Amino acid sequence: MKNLIIVESPAKAKTIEKFLGADYRVMSSFGHIRDLRKKDFSIDVDHGFRPVYEIPAEKKDLVSKLRAAAKEADTVWLASDEDREGEAIAWHLYEVLELKPENTHRIVFHEITKPAILHAIENPRDIDIDRVNAQQARRVLDRIVGFELSPVLWKKIKPALSAGRVQSVAVRLICEREKEIRDFTPQPYFRVTGRFAATGSPVPVKSELNTRLADEQAASRFLEDCRLASFSVADVSVRPLKRAPAPPFTTSTLQQEASRRLGFTVSQTMRVAQQLYEAGLITYMRTDSLNLSELAIKDISQLVTSTYGDSYLHVRHYHTKSKGAQEAHEAIRPSYIDQVSIEGTQQEQKLYRLIRMRTLASQMADAQIEKTTVEIAPSTRPERFVAHGEVVKFSGFLKAYGDAAPDAESQTLPSLEPGMALGMESVTATERFTQPPARYNEASLVRKMEELGIGRPSTYAPTISTIQGRDYVERGEKEGETRSYRMLTLTPAGISATTETETAGSDKGRLVPTDVGMVVNDFLTEYFPDILDYNFTARIEEKFDEIAEGNLGWDKEIADFYSGFHPDIEKTNAMRMEHKVGERLLGADPATGKPVSVKIGRFGPMVQIGDTANDEKPMFASLQHGQSVATITLEEALKLFELPRAVGDFEGKPVVAAIGRFGPYLRHDGKFVSIPAGLAPQTITIEEAQALIEKKRADDANKIVKEFPEMPGLQVLNGRFGVYLAYKPEGAKKAVNYKLPKGTEGATLTLADAQAIMKAQDEAPAKPRARRKATRK
DNA sequence: CAGTGAGCGAGCTTCCGCTTGACTT
Numbered sequence: 083m084k085n086l087i088i089v090e091s092p093a094k095a096k097t098i099e100k101f102l103g104a105d106y107r108v109m110s111s112f113g114h115i116r117d118l119r120k121k122d123f124s125i126d127v128d129h130g131f132r133p134v135y136e137i138p139a140e141k142k143d144l145v146s147k148l149r150a151a152a153k154e155a156d157t158v159w160l161a162s163d164e165d166r167e168g169e170a171i172a173w174h175l176y177e178v179l180e181l182k183p184e185n186t187h188r189i190v191f192h193e194i195t196k197p198a199i200l201h202a203i204e205n206p207r208d209i210d211i212d213r214v215n216a217q218q219a220r221r222v223l224d225r226i227v228g229f230e231l232s233p234v235l236w237k238k239i240k241p242a243l244s245a246g247r248v249q250s251v252a253v254r255l256i257c258e259r260e261k262e263i264r265d266f267t268p269q270p271y272f273r274v275t276g277r278f279a280a281t282g283s284p285v286p287v288k289s290e291l292n293t294r295l296a297d298e299q300a301a302s303r304f305l306e307d308c309r310l311a312s313f314s315v316a317d318v319s320v321r322p323l324k325r326a327p328a329p330p331f332t333t334s335t336l337q338q339e340a341s342r343r344l345g346f347t348v349s350q351t352m353r354v355a356q357q358l359y360e361a362g363l364i365t366y367m368r369t370d371s372l373n374l375s376e377l378a379i380k381d382i383s384q385l386v387t388s389t390y391g392d393s394y395l396h397v398r399h400y401h402t403k404s405k406g407a408q409e410a411h412e413a414i415r416p417s418y419i420d421q422v423s424i425e426g427t428q429q430e431q432k433l434y435r436l437i438r439m440r441t442l443a444s445q446m447a448d449a450q451i452e453k454t455t456v457e458i459a460p461s462t463r464p465e466r467f468v469a470h471g472e473v474v475k476f477s478g479f480l481k482a483y484g485d486a487a488p489d490a491e492s493q494t495l496p497s498l499e500p501g502m503a504l505g506m507e508s509v510t511a512t513e514r515f516t517q518p519p520a521r522y523n524e525a526s527l528v529r530k531m532e533e534l535g536i537g538r539p540s541t542y543a544p545t546i547s548t549i550q551g552r553d554y555v556e557r558g559e560k561e562g563e564t565r566s567y568r569m570l571t572l573t574p575a576g577i578s579a580t581t582e583t584e585t586a587g588s589d590k591g592r593l594v595p596t597d598v599g600m601v602v603n604d605f606l607t608e609y610f611p612d613i614l615d616y617n618f619t620a621r622i623e624e625k626f627d628e629i630a631e632g633n634l635g636w637d638k639e640i641a642d643f644y645s646g647f648h649p650d651i652e653k654t655n656a657m658r659m660e661h662k663v664g665e666r667l668l669g670a671d672p673a674t675g676k677p678v679s680v681k682i683g684r685f686g687p688m689v690q691i692g693d694t695a696n697d698e699k700p701m702f703a704s705l706q707h708g709q710s711v712a713t714i715t716l717e718e719a720l721k722l723f724e725l726p727r728a729v730g731d732f733e734g735k736p737v738v739a740a741i742g743r744f745g746p747y748l749r750h751d752g753k754f755v756s757i758p759a760g761l762a763p764q765t766i767t768i769e770e771a772q773a774l775i776e777k778k779r780a781d782d783a784n785k786i787v788k789e790f791p792e793m794p795g796l797q798v799l800n801g802r803f804g805v806y807l808a809y810k811p812e813g814a815k816k817a818v819n820y821k822l823p824k825g826t827e828g829a830t831l832t833l834a835d836a837q838a839i840m841k842a843q844d845e846a847p848a849k850p851r852a853r854r855k856a857t858r859k
Numbered sequence: 860c861a862g863t864g865a866g867c868g869a870g871c872t873t874c875c876g877c878t879t880g881a882c883t884t
Contacts, residue, residue: 091877230873
């Protein structure tokens with residue numbers, strides 16, 4: 083073999099191999115091949131912060147294959163990405179594969195085209211060790227922060243928590259937003275809209291008053307004045323408006339648009355994009371670059387011209403302005419812009435279409451819009467109603483990529499002249515409330531992180547899973563609360579007033595901090611404000627850039643950081659906390675006089691009555707879903723101790739009611755019975771409990787439909803979803819369940835039937851299943 | 860599958876960024 087090229091991604095390797103002749107073999111490193119040891123700190127602090135690297139077990143096979151291939155090759159081309167991580171991958175490959183300087187070359191290309199690759203091969207260089215050192219600094223710093231900070235949390239708050247340069251700041255964003263919302267008091271005001279008619283036009287003029295009114299009294303006075311008023315056009319202004327298309331997608335903008343337009347979660351978007359990438363349909367999906375290859379721009383231009391015409395073409399070159407962008411790849415675009423639609427799942431088709439239209443639009447002309455603003459004056463008041471109208475004069479890029487939600491306010495106005503009289507159809511004053519800032523959703527959090535330069539395209543989705551998996555943050559489930567508002571309406575018939583209701587404050591699908599998240603965040607921001615600073619990453623990135631330029635030594639910079647950071651760790655660890663972190667004293671228990679407090683326990687948020695200073699063991703109770711350390715009251719806390727509750731006796735044995743992991747339940751004679759909605763463990767009577775227990779017994783008796791004496795362990799059972807087959811071989815811990823084909827009568831099933839069903843399903847290929855939500859390892 | 864929680868304390872947990880399968884239930 084003459085040449086071995088090593089790239090990071092196997093899909094990329096496959097593509098490149100097709101471009102090159104038989105003299106080239108292209109292999110993939112599947113990302114990094116070596117990292118700091120997983121288990122321990124693996125940084126020798128006393129010897130220049132020397133990192134201790136290892137090849138992870140799952141990479142051993144791959145590395146020996148690469149090593150063998152490198153031995154056979156005359157020349158090895160290290161073609162990992164040009165960014166910091168890519169340079170480090172090249173260096174690790176060089177070290178681990180024991181490559182020789184005389185037949186090893188470092189090459190880079192930013193687009194996967196034959197000319198780009200051939201050009202790269204003609205212009206090789208050496209590994210840039212300064213850039214590698216910048217990566218080592220980044221890696222070592224993240225390990226130091228993560229592995230020194232996390233144990234402080236285990237000690238001071240709760241085991242198995244985690245902290246890090248990226249995740250802790252992401253959690254902070256969510257916590258601070260929540261506090262803003264909590265501290266926000268909605269202020270009522272009245273918004274006034276008016277609907278007018280121009281003589282000779284069937285099109286109504288919808289407008290809004292240019293000021294808000296303070297209260298219902300003011301609104302009522304305003305409507306009274308309008309009742310006596312005549313209305314006329316005071317001013318008409320027309321101005322042209324240009325709108326430019328958005329640049330092509332990067333990882334973060336793709337995640338945002340897929341969330342907004344398609345309702346995808348961040349990880350869903352990445353999973354689907356990965357499919358498209360592996361099928362060769364789009365370019366690489368983890369990128370911060372806005373760049374399109376010259377070849378791509380040429381193809382797009384041709385397509386725009388042939389589809390829409392010359393006037394729609396506007397070739398544009400976009401430049402990244404996001405912090406810390408490393409631009410190793412192109413923007414996300416279709417591999418072949420001519421390919422209008424693809425085969426694949428619904429999701430794949432939708433995402434492909436989105437990417438394609440955005441790419442196309444990015445090379446199209448501005449939309450030309452004529453915006454008309456009309457002011458309407460009531461004769462009795464100084465305020466003005468304002469109406470906006472929009473007419474698209476030239477659609478430009480909107481032809482390919484319109485708005486997801488067209489502006490509800492935009493309308494086409496009839497032609498109006500100053501001085502024209504208008505007829506009043508209605509004037510409505512609606513009570514509105516000032517809005518707190520919106521909670522983040524996954525995509526808007528990614529946008530904010532990118533803005534702050536925190537995290538990378540490859541880590542946005544995993545970070546969001548991590549902070550949810552650690553139970554710092556959860557997706558909200560509250561629909562919001564209903565509130566009422568006043569609405570006053572003036573029509574030619576007179577003024578009427580009504581009270582309406584709406585829901586407000588929904589957090590559905592939004593990211594909400596948990597108690598643990600809040601407490602950890604308060605703790606970290608108090609004791610490690612530098613790390614939690616929103617600009618921490620941006621500041622150290624400047625250092626990393628200097629290291630990459632060869633102006634600073636990486637070990638010295640790390641030593642500098644460590645000398646400030648480590649003493650804070652020691653100090654915090656040595657601190658005797660007077661109270662547990664996040665603890666809140668609610669008051670005294672009226673029954674015993676003992677203090678009642680809430681805090682984060684080993685298993686999460688809990689209430690405690692009494693303290694350890696006394697000899698008696700305190701009483702404990704977990705907070706329930708929806709309750710929070712920050713807001714729970716003494717009354718609510720005391721209620722938690724009402725369970726488990728002795729309901730009474732049944733058949734001479736006690737019945738106890740409580741709430742468990744799966745909701746409210748009764749326990750009687752060692753058996754558990756769920757308490758259905760409508761009944762509560764706090765109030766359930768012994769008669770109600772007895773009925774539930776008897777019903778459960780009847781259901782259980784009904785459960786076994788049929789058994790087979792010839793085959794012990796095989797049963798036909800009645801389950802939640804109907805009749806099914808269960809087989810538990812002797813000695814097995816768990817039964818295997820089998821679905822019965824539609825229309826099968828359970829009671830008449832023969833052993834042969836059952837065995838046939840089992841055989842068929844045992845042999846059926848396993849269907850891919852949705853992954854469980856991020857779990858702790 | 861159905862709450863635990865101090866005290867004594869072994870041994871465990873943990874980071875960010877590159878990349879995909881192999882593996883359950």
